[in-house]
Amino acid sequence: MNGRIVSVFGNMVIAETDGKIVQNSIGYCCRRDGAKLLSEVIRIRGRLADLQVFEETRGLRVGDIVELRDEMLSVTLGPGLLGQTYDGLQNPLPRVAEKTGFFLTPGVYVHGLDEQRTWDFTPKVSVGDTVRAGDTLGTVPETMFEHHIMAPFTLKGECKVESIVEASSHTVGEEIAVLAGQSGEKISVTMQQDWPVKRPLAICKRRLMPSEPLLTRVRIIDSMFPVVRGGTYCIPGPFGAGKTVLQQITSRHAAVDIVIVAACGERAGEVVETIREFPELIDPRTGKSLMERTIIICNTSAMPVAAREASVYTAVTLAEYYRQMGLHVLLLADSTSRWAQAMREVSGRLEEIPGEEAFPAYLESRIAGFYERAGALELNDGRVASVTIGGTVSPAGGNFEEPVTQGTLKVVGAFHGLSRARSDARRYPAIDPLESWSKYAGIIEPEKVEKVRELLRRGSEVKQMMTVVGEEGTHIEDFTIMLKSEFFDNVYLQQNAFDDVDGATPAERQQFVFDKILEVVDRDFDLDDKDTARRVMFEAQDMFRTWNYEPDDSEKYKLSLGKIDEFIATRGGKAQEVTKQ
Amino acid sequence: MRTYYDRIVRIAGNVVTVIARNVGYDELAIVNTRRGQSLAQVIRLEGDRVSLQVFAGTQGVSTGDRVRFLVRPMQVPFCDDLLGRVFDGSGLPRDDRPEVKGEPVDIGTPAVNPVKRRRPDFMIRTGIPMIDIFNSLVESQKLPIFSVAGEPYNPLLARIGLQAQADVIILGGMGLRHDDYLTFRKTFEEGGVLGRTIMFIHTAADPVVECLLVPDLCLAVGEQFALQGKRVLVLLTDMTAFADALKEIAITMEQIPSNRGYPGDLYTQMARRYEKAVDFDGAGSMTLLACVTMPGDDVTHPVPDNTGYITEGQFYLRGGRIEPFGSLSRLKQQVNGDTRDDHRAIMDGCLQRYALCRESREKRDMGFEMSEWDEKLLRYGDMFEQEIMDLAVNIPLEEALDRCWKILAECFEPVETGIRRTIIEQHWPKELTDEEETPEPAEATA
């Protein structure tokens, strides 16, 4: 079905057609020089289709043909996704570079999966078996995973396996099975299938309450503001506060099977870091490179805006696909504000009635809909799998009272708010321990967490008070609380992301260090003048900091620990109260 | 055959609407008026109504004037003859010399494929300790100087520009004052780089649309040199003037503003320019330094705010010094691990102490008694400001690191520095004895 362009404005095109138009279907704007630019119908008025074009519209003219298709904007699912670097529309960027060199030429599209590569298929069902949508028909090895080849997600009801190939090698396009539908129709199955990105993919027995901690090895997260498999969290923060670094660390250390990095409307350079580093980094848990468990979806700020909006949906659809295989997937989106801004740009061009800060009125429901796609599922075969979503938010002026932050806070399960004051003072990760929260349970007993939160709160109060009454007007007891709170902040909450040891603390070590710190916090040290108090706490800090940098079970680790125990025993005075386990 | 269109049906702001057919979006046109010719760009197509943004403004354009379409986007001629030349915001010579003939290249071209970018790893040494130690500048970085009127941001930009040892320097002036232009010129002349400098200068007196084109022209030319393997440095001043030009155009186009009158795509528009900074895998590089004056000295203003999200850090210039707080180089960790093993420790330790010093100063200013610890911090802060922060200081990184150790040792006990012990053990200055103070002969002549 064809239409013709009647208007072009920015990345919006209006096409007129006599035929049928499907909302959210795709169209190709045909430029005079032969290039076909992918676009999506986002509004229909009579015979007019408003399309957002996923490319620069330079050179399009009134009267140019628009090929309108029936299908929705979709991604191709199948083996070979892992390790890939895609743009927001699932074009593999290395293959695109082979075609067009240094630059991304509009209208150049490459299939998402390698169509030449063969995969060793092992059937898991036999002729005559009954299967439903999403059931495993067979597997192929993909990096360190058994990639499940599943019955089409669009199947209706129960189908019979009419034929299935023996264990053998196939490309993604070759038929591996034929199913018979309920009315006897034949359904040919290959190892790839398409799925529309804006439709959630969650075939399961039931959704579970997410509760299993997702360890990130970032102490302040795991111990204080935990994330769980299947949960959601957000990282709002002003520019330069450390959102991206935090996500980069998480993408390395997170205890999940697969990480999907959605670089949405931010710097290309940051993606390059991941692309260049991950193939070199060996994941100690699997012995394979990190890249083999990672997919990068990158629509950086210089790439077309409409595709930026699509990119987060592309990313979450790939995450859901691997979840259907029984895996735990973490999706990191940086930054969801750029996605929201892309919606705002489109909404502005559609001349919709703007809401706050010119964002569209449906902003909140879109944000909620996106995070809803996270979740822990009990699959039909009983396995548990999950998609966890962590998104950064880039609030204008660093002020959290803005629509995207507020809309996100309403729907996520944990909030890691970064503060300018902390990042200026180089207290990384700059997660504000007083503002942040998590609704999930983590690896430290809640009473202990509550105890240090109280310490931090009181420490901050004393600090505030000291700006009014001065150090001399502060009671030694309060003063010591302030020092202890600083001590905890310095040696536990702060973590050097660029150190191999300090940058990633395993759960057991976190629990052990946490208790050791409580031992120090619980002592009163018999301090009666402030300079001595300060010196003693500096000494403790120095020892713990040194300890943090010593590899687990190394000689130096034991040495440091020995010194700390000695310090507690000798300098420690009497215990204030006992929090022994 | 030249086709002219003469049905101009609307003139508003800098935009002229003419009835025409077969016109490509984003392409160029020439508007012939009594005053002469002006370039214009297609910014909207609606049926046969073509809206054009007129570079020279619409003053004096009449409904009787004629428009001719060039069937190509805005281009700039590219060749080595550009070096040493000065142009205006529409790419025409400003230096009374003939037009440059060269290969025409489109401006505002597509983004670089991320997989064709290198990971930048070459540190640009500026001799300014606040940059070299605390926020190292890296080749291909995009980084603005945040400042306010009256601060020496242009001289700082020029100084870094000279130190960067680029093959080609491109200066883009937006709303630039004439004396600032002359100062740049003089600095480059004295630095002996004028022959490899290209300038695109828009002054406050020039039409506003031309201001919008300056970054694109600079970056298109710079990109070509970088593709030839050159190390290019682009200096853009003042990007706030660019953003204000965007705002003005958006308002005349009746777009709904998102924040303080700026259009919702301010981020995207600026990012598309800044993201041109690149280290090509298999070719040269383009480093981009810019000035952003903050209206009302407010960093949350949409222009510095959006810029901060886009760029790879920023230098705050305030009181004639680069402020340690708020200043940031996001790429520093790519290079500062390979300089000296104490670089990162000094970077963190010195700044954390300086932050504490500021707290002590506040307490002092409020009339509180100073503890022994406060006194130490105050002494440290003064020394740090004089010997490290002062912009007049011009010493190599290694010397600056040694100087930091000296200051720390004069003010603190090792445990008070917050630097971990293994580093302290290696670098803490030994008590200077008379013999050690005598410089080695080799150093004395250096």
Ligand SMILES: Nc1ncnc2c1ncn2[C@@H]1O[C@H](COP(=O)(O)OP(=O)(O)O)[C@@H](O)[C@H]1O
């Ligand atoms: N955990 C950390 N440890 C050390 N430095 C950090 C850390 N987080 C951020 N930084 C510093 O701050 C800079 C900006 O961080 P980034 O994550 O890019 O900020 P954002 O994404 O919030 O704009 C980094 O380049 C780095 O220099």
Ligand SMILES: [Mg+2]
């Ligand atoms: Mg970031």
